Amino acid sequence: MQTTLNHTISEVRDSKRILFIGAILLLLMIGVLRPVPTHASTAHIDLNTKGEPVSKYIYGQFIEHLGRCIYGGIGAEMLEDRKFYYPVTGEAPAWTMFTPGMRSWDGEGHPYELLTSSPWMIIGDKKAVSMVTENAYVGEHTPRIALSSGQPGGLLQERLGLVDGKDYTGRIVLAGDPQAAPIEVSLVWGIGASDRDTVVIDKIGKAYVKFPLSFTSKGTTDNGRIEIVGRGRGHFLIGAVSLMPADNILGWRSDTVDLLKQLNSPVYRWPGGNFVSGYDWKDGIGDPDRRPPRKNPAWKGIEHNDVGIHEFMDLCREINAEAYIAVNTGLGGAKAAAEEIEYTNGGTDMPMGKLRARNGHPEPWGVKWWAIGNEMYGDWQLGHMPLEEYVKKHNSVVEAMRKVDPTFKPIAVGEKGRWSIQMLTTCADHMSLISEHLYCQDRDDVIVHTSQIAAEIHRIAEAHRGYRKTLPSLAGKDIRIAQDEWNYWYGANEYGELGTRYFLQDGLGVAIGLHEFIRNSDLFFMANYAQTVNVIGAIKTTKTQAEFETTGLVLKLYRERFGKIPVEVNGDFKPLDIVAALSGDNTILTVAVVNPSEKPQSVALKLDGREFAGRGQKWLLTGPDKWAHNAPGKPRQVDIETSSIADATGRLDAVPLSVTLYWFFLR
Numbered sequence: 001m002q003t004t005l006n007h008t009i010s011e012v013r014d015s016k017r018i019l020f021i022g023a024i025l026l027l028l029m030i031g032v033l034r035p036v037p038t039h040a041s042t043a044h045i046d047l048n049t050k051g052e053p054v055s056k057y058i059y060g061q062f063i064e065h066l067g068r069c070i071y072g073g074i075g076a077e078m079l080e081d082r083k084f085y086y087p088v089t090g091e092a093p094a095w096t097m098f099t100p101g102m103r104s105w106d107g108e109g110h111p112y113e114l115l116t117s118s119p120w121m122i123i124g125d126k127k128a129v130s131m132v133t134e135n136a137y138v139g140e141h142t143p144r145i146a147l148s149s150g151q152p153g154g155l156l157q158e159r160l161g162l163v164d165g166k167d168y169t170g171r172i173v174l175a176g177d178p179q180a181a182p183i184e185v186s187l188v189w190g191i192g193a194s195d196r197d198t199v200v201i202d203k204i205g206k207a208y209v210k211f212p213l214s215f216t217s218k219g220t221t222d223n224g225r226i227e228i229v230g231r232g233r234g235h236f237l238i239g240a241v242s243l244m245p246a247d248n249i250l251g252w253r254s255d256t257v258d259l260l261k262q263l264n265s266p267v268y269r270w271p272g273g274n275f276v277s278g279y280d281w282k283d284g285i286g287d288p289d290r291r292p293p294r295k296n297p298a299w300k301g302i303e304h305n306d307v308g309i310h311e312f313m314d315l316c317r318e319i320n321a322e323a324y325i326a327v328n329t330g331l332g333g334a335k336a337a338a339e340e341i342e343y344t345n346g347g348t349d350m351p352m353g354k355l356r357a358r359n360g361h362p363e364p365w366g367v368k369w370w371a372i373g374n375e376m377y378g379d380w381q382l383g384h385m386p387l388e389e390y391v392k393k394h395n396s397v398v399e400a401m402r403k404v405d406p407t408f409k410p411i412a413v414g415e416k417g418r419w420s421i422q423m424l425t426t427c428a429d430h431m432s433l434i435s436e437h438l439y440c441q442d443r444d445d446v447i448v449h450t451s452q453i454a455a456e457i458h459r460i461a462e463a464h465r466g467y468r469k470t471l472p473s474l475a476g477k478d479i480r481i482a483q484d485e486w487n488y489w490y491g492a493n494e495y496g497e498l499g500t501r502y503f504l505q506d507g508l509g510v511a512i513g514l515h516e517f518i519r520n521s522d523l524f525f526m527a528n529y530a531q532t533v534n535v536i537g538a539i540k541t542t543k544t545q546a547e548f549e550t551t552g553l554v555l556k557l558y559r560e561r562f563g564k565i566p567v568e569v570n571g572d573f574k575p576l577d578i579v580a581a582l583s584g585d586n587t588i589l590t591v592a593v594v595n596p597s598e599k600p601q602s603v604a605l606k607l608d609g610r611e612f613a614g615r616g617q618k619w620l621l622t623g624p625d626k627w628a629h630n631a632p633g634k635p636r637q638v639d640i641e642t643s644s645i646a647d648a649t650g651r652l653d654a655v656p657l658s659v660t661l662y663w664f665f666l667r
């Protein structure tokens with residue numbers, strides 16, 4: 001009986017087991033269960049075969065006057081059109097959904113909100129507001145508000161992001177009839193009569209005067225407003241207004257600056273990009289309230305000129321980065337470029353150095369890295385010209401700049417193929433580095449998607465290796481590459497002009513891209529991730545919050561943790577992408593493993609030349625699926641998790657869609 005029962009039980013067990021195995025196989029076949037890796041491939045790390053040290057500059061960044069990068073991203077100014085580029089008409093709406101062209105650099109047809117007329121609304125009689133050109137404070141015209149009927153009148157602007165308990169600071173430039181006073185400037189956070197904080201200016205006169213503003217919001221809103229109201233008679237003029245959170249850092253947003261500090265990039269390229277080819281740097285110096293607002297020469301928005309060389313240098317100092325400034329070789333030329341470097345690096349015995357001192361900075365900044373133009377090979381570039389002419393222009397610009405500062409490092413515009421070959425042939429004595437740019441779009445297959453950037457970096461490296469072998473102009477020279485724009489660029493413009501988002505799949509692709517720079521550390525001296533804030537950026541902001549994209553987290557992780565001296569990694573461990581490097585003092589081996597697949601992977605590490613000491617540390621970046629992403633003010637879908645390794649065995653398990661960076665202490 002017992003035997004039969006046992007037999008029956010085991011039969012039942014067997015059939016259950018068969019059913020269970022069948023079910024598992026079925027689940028595996030339909031992809032419900034992810035297989036646990038059983039077979040580990042091997043990565044051989046040869047600690048005796050070392051590459052050139054990884055240049056710290058490959059972790060560079062790029063910021064451009066475009067969309068919501070400088071204004072509405074890093075800059076703390078809360079008001080739109082604070083210097084009245086657009087005439088105030090009282091007509092709404094000021095913001096419209098703009099549908100760009102289909103070209104990737106237009107925004108691939110993905111609509112975004114754009115300010116297309118004045119955001120200032122009129123309080124009181126619309127006809128009482130006119131734009132005067134005579135005695136305009138800044139730019140082409142200044143709003144004049146007539147109070148002849150004795151009724152209050154003025155301007156207001158909505159859509160301000162205000163936070164309960166937060167202090168705000170600002171200034172207003174006013175002129176007008178003394179009897180137009182008092183002028184009341186209010187910050188308003190609600191509809192109740194007491195939902196406002198008001199500064200009263202009792203006295204104004206014919207000449208423009210700046211008055212300080214200071215407020216505290218007692219409410220949180222996305223639609224706060226500022227009101228400027230005259231309560232007297234006659235008329236008054238509003239020259240310029242500014243409003244910023246009081247915790248701004250020299251005019252920059254403290255929350256964004258905090259993330260930039262964490263991003264910890266050693267070098268920032270500025271001010272463009274396409275923007276620079278139409279930029280007059282002299283528009284960006286002197287009193288910011290008097291700098292003219294203009295149409296952005298290359299992009300859709302307004303260039304407020306609130307940020308110029310001084311502000312950029314302040315930002316670099318604040319976030320501990322070196323400056324890399326681009327000069328205009330499109331619509332600009334040698335004279336303006338020479339004056340710009342004289343303004344930046346010249347002594348106060350030079351005219352431009354003297355001007356810089358008058359503008360508040362007697363010490364020269366000593367900027368070393370200068371981009372001589374941007375993408376001059378493209379017909380989209382302002383001032384684009386045939387290559388045969390451009391090579392001459394490049395050389396004349398560099399010569400003029402060298403006369404001012406013989407030590408500066410010019411970085412020439414390159415594009416692999418005909419353009420780079422000609423530049424390297426004709427201008428090799430006039431460059432320290434040559435630039436290349438790359439952008440990739442979305443691909444359906446995640447492995448293909450994540451491999452694109454690295455594949456293009458590889459092609460660029462191979463092309464330049466070829467030039468080094470074949471171009472006589474390069475004999476005895478070591479002109480390395482500044483990959484001063486590289487990124488993905490696709491999808492909806494959620495954060496304004498070119499405000500595309502970045503998903504886990506892009507973070508993984510950026511990590512593999514970094515691996516390729518590291519594998520070619522003998523060639524890539526600089527790389528500037530394009531870009532930084534909102535505009536195809538590694539950081540995204542709302543009016544009151546800022547957050548890292550997946551790509552930003554990856555850049556931050558490698559900058560902080562990846563080693564200095566690359567060592568050779570061999571083996572067939574596809575689909576994993578693995579690089580390794582020793583720390584500068586040879587005590588730590590960093591191994592970075594990207595698993596771009598949707599399956600867990602496993603790999604055994606074999607070290608040649610050293611042994612694991614046992615302890616280690618690991619940083620894991622992953623998320624639930626390839627579309628996982630972060631957004632300001634929302635819980636992170638993708639983040640970095642840190643853990644320690646008690647006993648390094650040399651076996652690495654890489655969870656699906658992940659970057660893992662290991663530190664192994666060595667014996």
Ligand code: AHR
Binds near residue numbers: 273374375485
């Ligand atoms: O990064 C955005 C734009 O892309 C830059 O202005 C230009 O250089 C490139 O085409």
